[in-house]
Amino acid sequence: xxxxxxxxxxxxxxxxxxxxxxxxxxxxxxxxxxxxxxxxxxxxxxxxxxxxxxxxxxxxxxxxxxxxxxxxxxxxxxxxxxxxxxxxxxxxxxxxxxxxxxxxxxxxxxxxxxxxxxxxxxxxxxxxxxxxxxxxxxxxxxxx
Amino acid sequence: xxxxxxxxxxxxxxxxxxxxxxxxxxxxxxxxxxxxxxxxxxxxxxxxxxxxxxxxxxxxxxxxxxxxxxxxxxxxxxxxxxxxxxxxxxxxxxxxxxxxxxxxxxxxxxxxxxxxxxxxxxxxxxxxxxxxxxxxxxxxxxxx
Amino acid sequence: xxxxxxxxxxxxxxxxxxxxxxxxxxxxxxxxxxxxxxxxxxxxxxxxxxxxxxxxxxxxxxxxxxxxxxxxxxxxxxxxxxxxxxxxxxxxxxxxxxxxxxxxxxxxxxxxxxxxxxxxxxxxxxxxxxxxxxxxxxxxxxxx
Amino acid sequence: xxxxxxxxxxxxxxxxxxxxxxxxxxxxxxxxxxxxxxxxxxxxxxxxxxxxxxxxxxxxxxxxxxxxxxxxxxxxxxxxxxxxxxxxxxxxxxxxxxxxxxxxxxxxxxxxxxxxxxxxxxxxxxxxxxxxxxxxxxxxxxxx
Amino acid sequence: xxxxxxxxxxxxxxxxxxxxxxxxxxxxxxxxxxxxxxxxxxxxxxxxxxxxxxxxxxxxxxxxxxxxxxxxxxxxxxxxxxxxxxxxxxxxxxxxxxxxxxxxxxxxxxxxxxxxxxxxxxxxxxxxxxxxxxxxxxxxxxxx
Amino acid sequence: xxxxxxxxxxxxxxxxxxxxxxxxxxxxxxxxxxxxxxxxxxxxxxxxxxxxxxxxxxxxxxxxxxxxxxxxxxxxxxxxxxxxxxxxxxxxxxxxxxxxxxxxxxxxxxxxxxxxxxxxxxxxxxxxxxxxxxxxxxxxxxxx
Numbered sequence: 001x002x003x004x005x006x007x008x009x010x011x012x013x014x015x016x017x018x019x020x021x022x023x024x025x026x027x028x029x030x031x032x033x034x035x036x037x038x039x040x041x042x043x044x045x046x047x048x049x050x051x052x053x054x055x056x057x058x059x060x061x062x063x064x065x066x067x068x069x070x071x072x073x074x075x076x077x078x079x080x081x082x083x084x085x086x087x088x089x090x091x092x093x094x095x096x097x098x099x100x101x102x103x104x105x106x107x108x109x110x111x112x113x114x115x116x117x118x119x120x121x122x123x124x125x126x127x128x129x130x131x132x133x134x135x136x137x138x139x140x141x142x143x144x
Numbered sequence: 145x146x147x148x149x150x151x152x153x154x155x156x157x158x159x160x161x162x163x164x165x166x167x168x169x170x171x172x173x174x175x176x177x178x179x180x181x182x183x184x185x186x187x188x189x190x191x192x193x194x195x196x197x198x199x200x201x202x203x204x205x206x207x208x209x210x211x212x213x214x215x216x217x218x219x220x221x222x223x224x225x226x227x228x229x230x231x232x233x234x235x236x237x238x239x240x241x242x243x244x245x246x247x248x249x250x251x252x253x254x255x256x257x258x259x260x261x262x263x264x265x266x267x268x269x270x271x272x273x274x275x276x277x278x279x280x281x282x283x284x285x286x287x288x
Numbered sequence: 289x290x291x292x293x294x295x296x297x298x299x300x301x302x303x304x305x306x307x308x309x310x311x312x313x314x315x316x317x318x319x320x321x322x323x324x325x326x327x328x329x330x331x332x333x334x335x336x337x338x339x340x341x342x343x344x345x346x347x348x349x350x351x352x353x354x355x356x357x358x359x360x361x362x363x364x365x366x367x368x369x370x371x372x373x374x375x376x377x378x379x380x381x382x383x384x385x386x387x388x389x390x391x392x393x394x395x396x397x398x399x400x401x402x403x404x405x406x407x408x409x410x411x412x413x414x415x416x417x418x419x420x421x422x423x424x425x426x427x428x429x430x431x432x
Numbered sequence: 433x434x435x436x437x438x439x440x441x442x443x444x445x446x447x448x449x450x451x452x453x454x455x456x457x458x459x460x461x462x463x464x465x466x467x468x469x470x471x472x473x474x475x476x477x478x479x480x481x482x483x484x485x486x487x488x489x490x491x492x493x494x495x496x497x498x499x500x501x502x503x504x505x506x507x508x509x510x511x512x513x514x515x516x517x518x519x520x521x522x523x524x525x526x527x528x529x530x531x532x533x534x535x536x537x538x539x540x541x542x543x544x545x546x547x548x549x550x551x552x553x554x555x556x557x558x559x560x561x562x563x564x565x566x567x568x569x570x571x572x573x574x575x576x
Numbered sequence: 577x578x579x580x581x582x583x584x585x586x587x588x589x590x591x592x593x594x595x596x597x598x599x600x601x602x603x604x605x606x607x608x609x610x611x612x613x614x615x616x617x618x619x620x621x622x623x624x625x626x627x628x629x630x631x632x633x634x635x636x637x638x639x640x641x642x643x644x645x646x647x648x649x650x651x652x653x654x655x656x657x658x659x660x661x662x663x664x665x666x667x668x669x670x671x672x673x674x675x676x677x678x679x680x681x682x683x684x685x686x687x688x689x690x691x692x693x694x695x696x697x698x699x700x701x702x703x704x705x706x707x708x709x710x711x712x713x714x715x716x717x718x719x720x
Numbered sequence: 721x722x723x724x725x726x727x728x729x730x731x732x733x734x735x736x737x738x739x740x741x742x743x744x745x746x747x748x749x750x751x752x753x754x755x756x757x758x759x760x761x762x763x764x765x766x767x768x769x770x771x772x773x774x775x776x777x778x779x780x781x782x783x784x785x786x787x788x789x790x791x792x793x794x795x796x797x798x799x800x801x802x803x804x805x806x807x808x809x810x811x812x813x814x815x816x817x818x819x820x821x822x823x824x825x826x827x828x829x830x831x832x833x834x835x836x837x838x839x840x841x842x843x844x845x846x847x848x849x850x851x852x853x854x855x856x857x858x859x860x861x862x863x864x
Contacts, residue, residue, distance in 0.1 A: 016736065039701065045718035046711065047685045047704045049785075054697055057777055058549045065769075067542035072507055076543050079511030080550045081698065086230030086662030089705075090550075090698040109191045110499035111508050117490045118408040118512045118522075121198055122225065122234040125183065128191045129233075135190065142189035160448065193497075201489050202405045209481075211398035219360055220399050223367030224406045230662030234406075253623045254355035255364050261346045262368045262378075264838040265630055266657065266666040269615065272623045273665075279622065286621035304592065327845065333862035334855065335829045335848045337641075342841055345633055353625075369842065374518030374806030377849075378842040397479045409486055410513065410522040413471065416479045417521075423478065430477035518806030541767045550696040553774055554801065554810040557759065560767045561809075567766065574765035634837045643830035648795055652831050655799030656838045666838075686787035687796050693778045694800045694810075 021052060024060025031063060031070055035096040070101040075111065082115045082127040091127055095134040105131075105140050165196060168204025175207060175214055177244050179237040214245040219255065226259045226271040235271055239278040249275075249284050309340055312348025319351060319358055323384040358389040363399065370403045370415040379418040384426075393419075393428050453484060456492025463495060463502055467528040471521075502533040507543065514547045514559040523559055527566040537563075537572050597628060600636025607639060607646055611672040646677040651687065658691045658703040667703055671710045681707075681716050741772060744780025751783060751790055753820050755813040790821040795831065802835045802847040811847055815854045825851075825860050 028036050043051035063073060077094050081087045098108050108131055116124040135141050172180050187195035207217060221238050225231045242252050252275055260268040279285050316324050331339035351361060365382050369375045386396050396419055404412040423429050460468050475483035495505060509526050513519045530540050540563055548556040567573050604612050619627035639649060653670050657663045674684050684707055692700040711717050748756050763771035783793060797814050801807045818828050828851055836844040855861050 042708075043701070043704060046708045047689060047719075050685075050689050050692065050697075050700060050704055053689070053692065053781070054701075057781070058697060061773070061777070062546055062549050065542065065545075067538055068546060072504075072539075073546055075504055075507040076511035076546055077550060079508035080515040080547060083512040083515035084551070084661060084696075084698060085228060086702070087698040089702065106499055107504075109194075110497065113191060113194050113197070113497075114494055114500060114505055114508055115512060116194065116197065116408070117494050118410055118509060119516070120228075120404070120406040120408040120411075121194075121202060122228060122231040122406055123408075124194060125187070125198075126230070126233065128187060128194055132186075132190045143191075197493070201493070205485070205489070206402055206405050209398065209401070211394055212402060216360075216363055216395075217402055219363040220367035220402055221406060223364035224371040224403060227368040227371035228407070229660060250355055251360075253626075254353065257353075257623060257626050257629070258350055258356060258361055258364055259368060260626065260629065260840070261350050262365060262840040262842055263372070264660075264836070264840040264843075265626075265634060266660060266663040266838055267840075268626060269619070269630075270662070270665065272619060272626055276618075276622045287623075330852075331845070331848060334852045335833060335863075338829075338833050338836065338841075338844060338848055341637070341833070341836065342845075345637070346841060349629070349633070372805060372840075372842060373516060374846070375842040377846065397482075401479060401482050401485070404482065404485065408516075409482075409490060410516060410519040412482060413475070413486075414518070414521065416475060416482055420474075420478045431479075517804060541770075545767060545770050545773070548696070548770065548773065550698055552692070552694040552696040552699075552804075553770075553778060554694055554804060554807040555696075556770060557763070557774075558806070558809065560763060560770055564762075564766045575767075638834055638837050641830065641833075643826055644834060648792075648827075649834055651792055651795040652799035652834055653838060655796035656803040656835060659800040659803035660839070682787055683792075686785065689785075690782055690788060690793055690796055691800060693782050694797060695804070 017052075017056070020056040020060050023064065024055040024058070027059040027064050028055055031059070031074075031101060032093055032097045033100050035093045039093065071098075071103055074098040074101055074103060078108065078111045078127075079115060082112060082123050083119050085123055085126070088126065088130050091130045092134055095131050096138075099134075099138070105135055105143055109143065161196075161200070164200040164204050167208065168199040168202070171203040171208045172199055175203070175218075175245060176237055176241045179240040183233075183237060215242075215247055218242040218245055218247060222252065222255045222271075223259060226256060226267050227263045229267055229270070232270065232274050235274040236278055239275050240282075243278075243282065249279055249287055253287065305340075305344070308344040308348050311352065312343040312345070315347040315352050316343055319347070319362075319389060320381055320385045321388050323381040327381060359386075359391055362386040362389055362391060366396065366399045366415075367403060370400060370411050371407045373411055373414070376414065376418050379415055380422055383419050383422040387422075387426065393423055393431055397431065449484075449488070452488040452492050455496065456487040456489070459491040459496050460487055463491070463506075463533060464525055464529045465532050467525040471525060503530075503535055506530040506533055506535060510540065510543045510559075511547060514544060514555050515551045517555055517558070520558065520562050523562045524566055527563050528570075531566075531570070537567055537575055541575065593628075593632070596632040596636050599640065600631040600634070603635040603640050604631055607635070607650075607677060608669055608673045609676050611669040615669060647674075647679055650674040650677055650679060654684065654687050654703075655691060658688060658699050659695050661699055661702070664702065664706050667706045668710055671707050672714075675710075675714065681711055681719055685719065737772075737776070740776040740780050743784065744775040744777070747779040747784050748775055751779070751794075751821060752813055752817045755816040759813060791818075791823055794818040794821055794823060798828065798831050798847075799835060802832060802843050803839045805843055805846070808846065808850050811850045812854055815851050816858075819854075819858065825855055825863055829863065 040051040040055060074094060074097055078091070078098060081091045081094060095108060099105070109128065112124050112127040112131065115127065132141065184195040184199060218238060218241055222235070222242060225235045225238060239252060243249070253272065256268050256271040256275065259271065276285065316328070328339040328343060362382060362385055366379070366386060369379045369382060383396060387393070397416065400412050400415040400419065403415065420429065472483040472487060506526060506529055510523070510530060513523045513526060527540060531537070541560065544556050544559040544563065547559065564573065616627040616631060650670060650673055654667070654674060657667045657670060671684060675681070685704065688700050688703040688707065691703065708717065760771040760775060794814060794817055798811070798818060801811045801814060815828060819825070829848065832844050832847040832851065835847065852861065
């Protein structure tokens with residue numbers, strides 16, 4: 001796996017940078033899978049540094065920390081993305097991630113039902129319709 | 145009109161649940177009409193409980209209260225949905241609802257112009273373009 | 289009533305500016321009363337132009353329009369300020385304004401109960417506690 | 433424990449309402465404890481119906497559902513309240529609730545560190561300072 | 577250039593209104609160019625007053641002020657629109673505007689990378705993807 | 721200047737971590753000054769890792785990039801913090817930072833006036849009152 005840094009002048013700083021990217025990339029791949037990889041790829045021709053920081057910092061430094069299980073991080077993340085609003089593309093990625101780390105479709109829908117208490121119905125409904133798209137793509141509908 | 149609850153074991157709790165749903169459904173149908181019904185239907189295969197709570201609680205318990213006229217509730221609701229941002233699908237439903245309960249197209253547009261003072265132009269413009277879609281579907285354009 | 293513009297060089301532009309301010313100030317005084325005046329006053333030593341625009345534009349041009357009754361504008365405004373969050377100082381001013389233009393304390397509380405459906409309980413509760421402060425200052429508690 | 437409904441005309445509807453309140457109150461007390469009870473009490477003289485709905489609906493109907501463990505609901509809730517911003521009073525209640533249902537102080541702080549990835553540092557920092565207040569009140573500082 | 581006001585009764589007030597519109601329109605055209613003009617045009621059959629106020633007030637009174645350079649106003653505006661979320665149509669207009677007033681594509685992307693610190697990655701990523709669309713339309717991709 | 725990492729087992733990873741912290745701390749000190757340092761200090765007994773990441777990542781990796789001048793970063797930051805709402809403590813820090821990197825009090829106030837166009841008056845007014853507090857502490861009031 002390569003990053004935007006290569007060539008003969010691979011200094012110590014660049015090597016460290018690559019090392020941090022590679023570490024984060026392992027975490028990203030394990031949690032977000034293909035959906036996360038596509039985002040990083042789509043950033044490559046316009047904002048490669050943003051892609052680098054999502055990977056090296058977001059995943060390599062924060063997600064990689066042992067203090068909270070991956071499934072617990074996805075519960076928090078689904079709550080935040082629902083509350084933010086206008087983050088449907090990220091909800092798509094993280095509903096996939098939630099399934100990847102062991103949350104069930106029913107638990108994910110329960111998260112969004114729960115969110116209505118704190119964010120109101122519009123945020124909850126928009127999140128559920130994003131889940132409907134993801135679950136449909138993964139052959140998980142209808143929920144029994 | 146049926147709900148997700150049926151079968152021989154229709155216990156007291158289920159009967160009460162159905163009663164609350166039916167009450168809310170009458171309120172929903174009177175205010176939101178077809179646009180609201182479509183949302184509940186779209187939730188059926190993924191989050192029927194969310195659909196139930198929108199109907200039984202949101203409409204059956206809150207909208208049904210006598211303290212504020214339906215048109216007044218829509219004024220408040222249009223203000224909230226404009227301010228929230230990212231709630232265009234719900235604005236669509238509630239611009240329809242606002243027309244259903246007696247607000248005029250001009251009053252609805254005036255709500256969004258007024259919103260610019262408190263939310264800024266981006267939220268106001270996005271709300272107006274949602275109204276343009278709804279008014280177009282109902283043959284109300286151009287406004288004289 | 290004077291504005292930040294004075295001196296011998298009161299040109300046509302300044303006269304128009306003062307005219308627009310005076311018009312807006314009449315609307316502000318009629319709706320927001322003392323609570324609104326205090327905000328404008330508090331802006332005078334740091335951002336007089338912001339105070340001018342709140343008055344001349346917000347009240348003189350938008351509030352002054354005939355398309356929506358003052359009480360209807362306050363319903364929309366209370367909905368927006370509740371949804372925005374972090375706007376408690378403005379909620380304070382506009383709960384006062386809502387009382388000034390004829391909404392009852394019970395209707396105002398009903399607005400905030402209604403808001404829970406769209407914004408969730410935290411926004412609704414924070415708005416109610418702002419109302420509790422305003423109603424207390426005006427001797428309106430407890431609500432019967 | 434009494435609710436706002438009493439007197440000789442305790443009809444079927446009122447009895448059901450009380451039943452739903454009492455059920456929700458058990459859930460509220462088990463999760464939010466004293467901090468939640470204070471909020472309901474503070475609503476009593478201005479918006480008792482909002483207090484009723486927080487208890488009977490929020491806790492009695494949503495929190496009481498079996499699909500998600502109490503600790504998981506608090507993870508989602510802490511994420512939402514951090515993302516919303518301006519919800520520090522509710523964060524206070526739910527940081528207490530998170531401790532009540534078995535999340536550790538370190539896990540709670542890790543939630544807020546994680547939130548920086550999705551909400552940015554200002555929301556994360558405000559949430560941590562709310563936790564600092566709650567942990568201080570409960571004698572949990574400094575974190576080892 | 578004409579506005580919605582014409583006919584024999586072009587009173588003093590209407591003349592002033594037209595004057596203010598024309599002034600704002602010059603500022604709008606210089607900054608937002610074609611992208612801004614399209615928004616005003618799209619508002620014409622539903623909310624011409626909103627279009628008027630965007631032009632006459634937003635651009636004629638605020639943007640026209642000398643206290644901040646056009647490029648500085650766009651930096652602030654890009655920050656606000658990124659933070660708001662759900663304002664992608666306005667980001668589109670103002671990424672174009674930022675290029676029009678002399679910010680480079682790399683500076684614009686740096687703004688969005690910087691925004692991740694304060695708003696988190698979802699807002700930053702959505703803004704970058706809007707820039708990717710605008711830059712693509714203007715033949716500016718890939719960034720070297 | 722020391723960080724939370726010390727003792728005999730100062731491994732390569734810890735040394736790199738300290739190096740990154742020290743680099744970020746230089747940037748933080750140059751931009752945010754005392755106001756920023758106080759935030760990091762206040763995090764020390766509850767969330768030292770959050771303090772570390774604000775410094776090492778936010779300042780060491782993002783602020784330190786050459787693509788945007790410090791004053792330009794503060795313009796973007798003031799715009800974001802105003803739009804977010806509920807970020808008054810961070811606005812306080814960054815109004816100080818804006819002064820530190822060369823923006824004038826009048827330019828800062830102009831930023832907030834400009835923000836009204838995109839965020840509405842409540843956010844603009846809350847930001848100005850935060851500036852009033854900061855300017856007062858620094859003896860900059862009244863603005864001439």
